[in-house]
Amino acid sequence: MEYVKVCYPDLKKVLVDGEVSGWTNEIMRLEEGTHTFCVDCPRSKPKSRTVKVSGTDEIEPKEVRFAKK
Amino acid sequence: MRRSKLILCMILIFGFSTGCAHYLENAALKNIKPESGYRYKNISPGDNSDSLFVILTFSGGGTRAAAFSYGVLEKLRDTTIIWEGKEKRLLDEVDVISSVSGGSFTAAYYALRGDKVFTEFEGRFLNENIERALMTQLFYPANWFRLASPHYSRIDIAARYYDEHVFDHATFDDLRRKKPFILINATDMTLGSRFEFTQDQFDLLCSDMSGYPVARAVAASSAFPGLLSPVSLVNHAGKCGYREPGWVGNALRDRDIARARFARASQVRSYRDGKERPYIHLLDGGIADNIGLREPMYSLWSTDCPWSLLRMINLKKVHKIAIIVVNAKNETASAIDKKESPPGLLETLNVVANAPMDNYSFETIDLLQKGLDQWARDDAARKSCEKAIRQSCPQAALPGAAPHEVKFYPVVIGLDAIPDEKERRDLKNLPTSFSLPRKDTDRLRAAAGKLLDEAEGFRRLRSDLK
Numbered sequence: 341m342e343y344v345k346v347c348y349p350d351l352k353k354v355l356v357d358g359e360v361s362g363w364t365n366e367i368m369r370l371e372e373g374t375h376t377f378c379v380d381c382p383r384s385k386p387k388s389r390t391v392k393v394s395g396t397d398e399i400e401p402k403e404v405r406f407a408k409k
Numbered sequence: 410m411r412r413s414k415l416i417l418c419m420i421l422i423f424g425f426s427t428g429c430a431h432y433l434e435n436a437a438l439k440n441i442k443p444e445s446g447y448r449y450k451n452i453s454p455g456d457n458s459d460s461l462f463v464i465l466t467f468s469g470g471g472t473r474a475a476a477f478s479y480g481v482l483e484k485l486r487d488t489t490i491i492w493e494g495k496e497k498r499l500l501d502e503v504d505v506i507s508s509v510s511g512g513s514f515t516a517a518y519y520a521l522r523g524d525k526v527f528t529e530f531e532g533r534f535l536n537e538n539i540e541r542a543l544m545t546q547l548f549y550p551a552n553w554f555r556l557a558s559p560h561y562s563r564i565d566i567a568a569r570y571y572d573e574h575v576f577d578h579a580t581f582d583d584l585r586r587k588k589p590f591i592l593i594n595a596t597d598m599t600l601g602s603r604f605e606f607t608q609d610q611f612d613l614l615c616s617d618m619s620g621y622p623v624a625r626a627v628a629a630s631s632a633f634p635g636l637l638s639p640v641s642l643v644n645h646a647g648k649c650g651y652r653e654p655g656w657v658g659n660a661l662r663d664r665d666i667a668r669a670r671f672a673r674a675s676q677v678r679s680y681r682d683g684k685e686r687p688y689i690h691l692l693d694g695g696i697a698d699n700i701g702l703r704e705p706m707y708s709l710w711s712t713d714c715p716w717s718l719l720r721m722i723n724l725k726k727v728h729k730i731a732i733i734v735v736n737a738k739n740e741t742a743s744a745i746d747k748k749e750s751p752p753g754l755l756e757t758l759n760v761v762a763n764a765p766m767d768n769y770s771f772e773t774i775d776l777l778q779k780g781l782d783q784w785a786r787d788d789a790a791r792k793s794c795e796k797a798i799r800q801s802c803p804q805a806a807l808p809g810a811a812p813h814e815v816k817f818y819p820v821v822i823g824l825d826a827i828p829d830e831k832e833r834r835d836l837k838n839l840p841t842s843f844s845l846p847r848k849d850t851d852r853l854r855a856a857a858g859k860l861l862d863e864a865e866g867f868r869r870l871r872s873d874l875k
Contacts, residue, residue: 358654359717363723366812374660
């Protein structure tokens with residue numbers, strides 16, 4: 341199991357590989373591998389990020405950062 | 410003379426018409442319609458909450474498995490719980506049933522008929538000599554001509570029988586659009602992997618599952634290699650504007666770090682080439698997974714699954730998850746070690762067909778338990794870290810809000826856990842067939858209820874739902 345925190349100024353739903361899969365600023369559990377993240381699209385910058393998620397844990401989750409446009 | 414010519418002529422017409430027999434083809438789909446078809450997201454929850462998520466898996470094992478899983482349904486019907494302030498039957502909280510082979514008869518019948526399963530199933534299937542009925546079919550002249558066709562085989566006779574005598578010509582469109590969602594599992598002969606009868610899977614073939622008979626899905630799920638021929642599907646891929654899910658392209662980059670995910674994505678792609686694979690042939694689901702647990706595990710560990718539990722957990726929709734594995738594995742006494750002469754072909758084939766399935770089932774259950782243990786260890790590590798930080802530096806915090814906590818109740822019931830030695834030996838010795846005496850199906854049903862009642866995970870679940 342892998343752990344990811346998607347950072348964004350607002351509380352929003354997070355799309356992982358096109359499906360609503362969690363909330364911003366909270367740790368999500370994901371399967372190991374490459375995932376594409378989207379938040380609050382198209383108001384976020386960048387629009388999406390594709391990240392390889394591997395070797396994380398609950399204490400040190402992978403952080404995926406988005407800003408507001 | 411004229412009369413005998415007429416009879417001969419009629420026989421020939423009859424023979425030609427049945428000799429051109431063809432298996433029932435799955436319909437093509439013009440456009441993908443996510444809002445329709447038999448998929449988890451189109452199933453109404455009714456009074457069934459998502460917050461308590463109950464999964465049943467029914468193993469293969471012919472009538473033995475059907476009776477054992479039926480006993481579990483009876484026990485869940487008779488178990489009252491209180492959830493979110495409401496008193497209800499635990500059976501009404503079952504969300505998903507994943508089934509294989511013999512267990513698919515029980516699962517499909519329940520999904521079609523709901524509570525009527527408890528008044529109808531024994532007479533329609535459980536206490537019927539299905540094996541003799543199928544053999545009798547082979548003596549019908551019409552079936553001789555049908556079997557002469559290269560496009561019609563023994564499995565089509567079986568499917569036709571189930572369709573007429575067990576499932577009343579029901580199609581997937583007739584399945585109740587309320588929970589539980591059933592996953593009837595077969596095995597794709599080429600890939601050796603699971604093939605489940607859901608519209609999400611049929612989308613890959615650009616095929617509409619709504620008019621497809623439930624009986625054919627159950628026949629595919631129980632097409633034991635050698636005894637029954639495979640069920641064939643036409644792959645219409647490339648004609649319906651299908652767009653593959655976002656995870657597939659990403660997973661195809663993951664050969665080195667996530668091989669299982671890479672393999673799943675490669676399998677999805679393999680169906681997309683309708684020219685390379687114009688037909689898909691399906692055998693007994695037990696070959697890929699004889700306890701039906703792999704798909705629920707996929708849902709639990711991955712957001713790629715169409716009914717991903719992991720997504721529901723991340724979205725804080727689920728608080729408690731019960732996974733009840735109903736494994737009717739037998740262990741018939743073997744005489745091969747009592748003879749000096751090496752076992753014959755049939756005995757050898759029996760071992761070749763069954764031993765890998767049983768070993769794999771054992772590993773699958775082990776994998777589930779290890780995964781849940783790891784999950785608990787991860788949560789505990791974060792909690793102890795948070796506690797240590799609070800003590801030494803109250804202003805500091807770990808990154809992000811902690812992941813949503815879920816309580817798991819894994820329950821595995823199998824014939825090998827029956828405490829009484831004689832009962833255990835008797836029931837484990839029951840063969841895998843579609844015919845068992847009523848006294849044996851009754852004993853299996855009673856044993857299932859008792860085993861579930863005594864299982865530690867089930868006791869914990871009941872105690873937490875009072």
